[in-house]
Amino acid sequence: MRSTTDKYTYRVTWSDEDNEYVGLCTEFPSLSWLAATRDEALHGIEKLVREVVADMGTRGERVPEPMAAQGFSGMFKVRIPSALHRRLVMEAADSAVSLNRLVSMKLAITEVYEAPSRAHSRPTTRPRARREKQSA
Numbered sequence: 001m002r003s004t005t006d007k008y009t010y011r012v013t014w015s016d017e018d019n020e021y022v023g024l025c026t027e028f029p030s031l032s033w034l035a036a037t038r039d040e041a042l043h044g045i046e047k048l049v050r051e052v053v054a055d056m057g058t059r060g061e062r063v064p065e066p067m068a069a070q071g072f073s074g075m076f077k078v079r080i081p082s083a084l085h086r087r088l089v090m091e092a093a094d095s096a097v098s099l100n101r102l103v104s105m106k107l108a109i110t111e112v113y114e115a116p117s118r119a120h121s122r123p124t125t126r127p128r129a130r131r132e133k134q135s136a
Contacts (some may be wrong), residue, residue, distance in 0.1 A: 005050045007066035012041045025049050027064040 009026035015034070023033040023045030031052065033044030056063050080088075092102040 003050075004063065004066060005046065005053050007068055008049060008064075009067050010042060010045055010049075012038045012045075023048075026067055028052065 008028075010023065011026075012021050012023050014020075015022045018034055020034045020036060021038050021041035023035065023041035023043075025031055025045055028049055031045065031048055033041055033048055035041040035044050053063050088102060089099055092099045095102060097105075
């Protein structure tokens with residue numbers, strides 16, 4: 001049986017600012033773990049999350065549900081300027097697709113081309129759990 005923390009979304013990225021790998025957990029955006037190797041960063045963030053979840057449990061705090069366990073309807077509302085709305089409706093009509101289909105395609109293309117660049121800048125805006133420097 002897997003624990004809740006095993007179901008969380010973890011990733012490791014490189015931080016030019018720290019010159020180390022950064023372990024991150026989507027469900028705990030304020031936590032991170034710096035390490036010299038990818039494996040150390042992953043194991044560090046997993047251990048940190050386990051400790052935080054245990055602490056939250058003893059304090060009676062609500063523990064975040066893993067993203068993988070959450071249901072998503074596939075719908076969300078977005079407010080955009082009326083001129084952009086008009087332009088998108090005209091583009092959808094010219095392409096013989098629904099506005100929903102056009103926007104879905106545009107979001108999918110944006111995700112493919114822009115997600116990697118956002119991932120690299122993200123660690124610089126987070127509080128970090130620094131690994132302890134071992135004395136020589």
